[in-house]
Amino acid sequence: MRLVVDLNKCQGYAQCAFLAPDVFTMHGEESLVYDPRPEKEHRERVTRAVAACPVRAITADGLRDAPAGAGQEASDAR
Amino acid sequence: MPAEEFHEWLRREGRIVIVGASLAGLRAAETLRAEGFTGSLTLIGDEPYEPYDRPPLSKAVLLGKASPERTELPRRREIDATWRLGVAATGLDLAAKRVRLADGDEVPYDRLLIATGVRARPWPKEDEAQLDGVFVLRTRDDGVRLHRRLNASPRRVFVIGAGFTGSEIASACRERGIAVTVAERADAPLVGALGGVVGAVAADMHRENGVDLRTGVMVTGLEGDSSGRVRAAHLSDGGVVETDVVIVSLGATRNTDWLEGSGLGAGPRGIACDAGCRAFDFRGIVTDDVYVAGDVARSPHALFGYQFLSLEHWGNAVAQAEVAAHNMISAGADRRPHLWVPAFWSSQFGVNIKSVGVPSMGDEIMITQGSLAERRFVGVYGHQGRVIAAVSFDNTRWLEFYQRQIELGAPFPVEYPTVDRRPEGRKPVPADFPDPSLPTHGPTVILSGYSPADRRLVFTPGRH
Known part of the structure; x- marks a missing residue:
C-alpha cells in the first residue's frame, strides 16, 4: 500500500487522522503528517480515510487485493 | 501524413520516451495510458529507484514518522513501461530523435518528454563539501544518510540557508531535541519566497522554538578535523560555530547539463516551453516532438505577464505532466494550455x-x-x-x-x-x-524573463 496526500488540496479537516490515526496525524493546528507506506494491517482504515476526505486529497494504491503491480485509483487527485 | 492520421498512428504504435522518473514522469506516463496511448513507453531515471515522493524527506522522515526508503508514489494505474532506472540520460540528438544514455545505449523516440527536475545546489567549495558530516537533502539517498546521522545524536546541526527546506530541517531537529544553528544571508528566513514582512514572522518562529538563527551572515568556510569530519562553520561576522552535521540548503540547480549542445533552449534556469509544454529550441522556435514538465520547465503564464515561470512545486509537476502527456498525443485544436496557478x-x-x-x-x-x-x-x-x-x-x-x-x-x-x-x-x-x-x-517560483532561448545565464554561487 502506497499513499500520497496532495497537501495543496488538504485543508486540515482531519477526517483521516480520526479514521486512521496510526497513519495520519495532525501536526499543529492544520498540518498533516502521514506514513506514505503503511503496513497492511491499516488497509481498511486507510480505505475509509481516503473515502472520507472532504477534498479528496489522498491517492493510494493497493487498497484492495490485486495482482502485484496493478495499482488502483483511489482518488483521481484532481 | 495528415495531422489527424499521424496522431492516430502515434497513439496506436508510436514510441514515447520520458526522461526523468519522478513525480512528473510517472504522472505523465499514467496520463498517456489513461488517454489511450498503446505504443511503447520508456521511462529513464538516473536514480535506481522507482518514483518516490520527495516532500516527506524533509518533514515526516526527519520526524521519524516515515522511512526515507519507503516514500514510493502510489500508482494511479498500470503503465506497462520499460524502465531504465539507475542510468542517466547524457545527450539528445534532436535531428535523429534519440536520447543517449550513460551506459552507451541510445533510445529512439517519436515523442520525448523531459522531466529531469532539479538537484540540490552543493556547497561551492568542493573540498569542504566532501567532509564527512556535510549533507544536502534532495534525494532518497540523501534522506537515508541524513536520517542515519541525525539518529546518532549529533551535538549540533548547522543549516546553511533558511529557505523552506532549511527551515523544515531546523524545525524537525528542534522537535527531536537537537541543537540547531541556521545561517541565512538575508535578514530573515523565507524572504526570497515570501518577503520581509512574512519573513519576520518566520524568524520569530525559529527563535521561539530554540533555533540559534543567524541572519545577515554568510558562511565563509567549513572546517574539518584531521580525520576529515566537519568540525566547525565559519561566518562572515567572524563567528565560529562548532558542529558535527552541516546541511547545505542553498536551493536547487536545474538538470539541463545533459542537453548542452543539443540545440534545445535549455539553460541554468530550465528548459523554455510554450503554454502547451512544447520545448523551444535555442533559436526560440518551438519544437513539436519534445515536451517539458515539472521543475525543469520554464513556461509563460498569462496571469503573470506571460513571463516564463520556473516552479519548484509538487502540484505543478503533476498538473504540467498531465497537460504535456495529453498534448503529446493530441492534434492542434484538442491541445490544452498549462495555466496552473502556482x-x-x-x-x-x-x-x-x-x-x-x-x-x-x-x-x-x-x-x-x-x-x-x-x-x-x-x-x-x-x-x-x-x-x-x-x-x-x-x-x-x-x-x-x-x-x-x-x-x-x-x-x-x-x-x-x-x-x-x-x-x-x-x-x-x-x-x-x-x-x-x-x-x-x-x-x-522564479520569474525568468521573456526569452525562450535562455542559454547564456551562468549562475555562479558566491565564492568567499
Missing part, C-alpha cells in the same frame, strides 16, 4: 504555510485575515493594482478564495470587508523582497 505548502514549527500565485512579484502585502502576531493569518500580495498572490499561516481554507481573486485579476488593495480584519490589515505595506538580481535559495 501553489505550494510547507510545514514547520507546527505551522502550516501555504501560498498561491507568485508572491515574489508582489510589491505590497496586506494582512486580510487574522494577525501576524498570532501566526494565523492570510497575507495578500499586490502588483500594479491587482491581487497577484496570497500566503496563509494556519489559515488554508481561505486560499481557494484568493486563488480565484488572482485568476480574476481582482483589484489591490482589496476593498471587500473581511470577517476578522485586524488593525494591521487596514493598509498595504511594502512586501519587502530582496533585490531580485541577487540569487537566493528559495523563491520556489
Whole structure:
C-alpha cells in the first residue's frame, strides 16, 4: 500500500487522522503528517480515510487485493 | 501524413520516451495510458529507484514518522513501461530523435518528454563539501544518510540557508531535541519566497522554538578535523560555530547539463516551453516532438505577464505532466494550455504555510485575515493594482478564495470587508523582497524573463 496526500488540496479537516490515526496525524493546528507506506494491517482504515476526505486529497494504491503491480485509483487527485 | 492520421498512428504504435522518473514522469506516463496511448513507453531515471515522493524527506522522515526508503508514489494505474532506472540520460540528438544514455545505449523516440527536475545546489567549495558530516537533502539517498546521522545524536546541526527546506530541517531537529544553528544571508528566513514582512514572522518562529538563527551572515568556510569530519562553520561576522552535521540548503540547480549542445533552449534556469509544454529550441522556435514538465520547465503564464515561470512545486509537476502527456498525443485544436496557478505548502514549527500565485512579484502585502502576531493569518500580495498572490499561516481554507481573486485579476488593495480584519490589515505595506538580481535559495517560483532561448545565464554561487 502506497499513499500520497496532495497537501495543496488538504485543508486540515482531519477526517483521516480520526479514521486512521496510526497513519495520519495532525501536526499543529492544520498540518498533516502521514506514513506514505503503511503496513497492511491499516488497509481498511486507510480505505475509509481516503473515502472520507472532504477534498479528496489522498491517492493510494493497493487498497484492495490485486495482482502485484496493478495499482488502483483511489482518488483521481484532481 | 495528415495531422489527424499521424496522431492516430502515434497513439496506436508510436514510441514515447520520458526522461526523468519522478513525480512528473510517472504522472505523465499514467496520463498517456489513461488517454489511450498503446505504443511503447520508456521511462529513464538516473536514480535506481522507482518514483518516490520527495516532500516527506524533509518533514515526516526527519520526524521519524516515515522511512526515507519507503516514500514510493502510489500508482494511479498500470503503465506497462520499460524502465531504465539507475542510468542517466547524457545527450539528445534532436535531428535523429534519440536520447543517449550513460551506459552507451541510445533510445529512439517519436515523442520525448523531459522531466529531469532539479538537484540540490552543493556547497561551492568542493573540498569542504566532501567532509564527512556535510549533507544536502534532495534525494532518497540523501534522506537515508541524513536520517542515519541525525539518529546518532549529533551535538549540533548547522543549516546553511533558511529557505523552506532549511527551515523544515531546523524545525524537525528542534522537535527531536537537537541543537540547531541556521545561517541565512538575508535578514530573515523565507524572504526570497515570501518577503520581509512574512519573513519576520518566520524568524520569530525559529527563535521561539530554540533555533540559534543567524541572519545577515554568510558562511565563509567549513572546517574539518584531521580525520576529515566537519568540525566547525565559519561566518562572515567572524563567528565560529562548532558542529558535527552541516546541511547545505542553498536551493536547487536545474538538470539541463545533459542537453548542452543539443540545440534545445535549455539553460541554468530550465528548459523554455510554450503554454502547451512544447520545448523551444535555442533559436526560440518551438519544437513539436519534445515536451517539458515539472521543475525543469520554464513556461509563460498569462496571469503573470506571460513571463516564463520556473516552479519548484509538487502540484505543478503533476498538473504540467498531465497537460504535456495529453498534448503529446493530441492534434492542434484538442491541445490544452498549462495555466496552473502556482501553489505550494510547507510545514514547520507546527505551522502550516501555504501560498498561491507568485508572491515574489508582489510589491505590497496586506494582512486580510487574522494577525501576524498570532501566526494565523492570510497575507495578500499586490502588483500594479491587482491581487497577484496570497500566503496563509494556519489559515488554508481561505486560499481557494484568493486563488480565484488572482485568476480574476481582482483589484489591490482589496476593498471587500473581511470577517476578522485586524488593525494591521487596514493598509498595504511594502512586501519587502530582496533585490531580485541577487540569487537566493528559495523563491520556489522564479520569474525568468521573456526569452525562450535562455542559454547564456551562468549562475555562479558566491565564492568567499
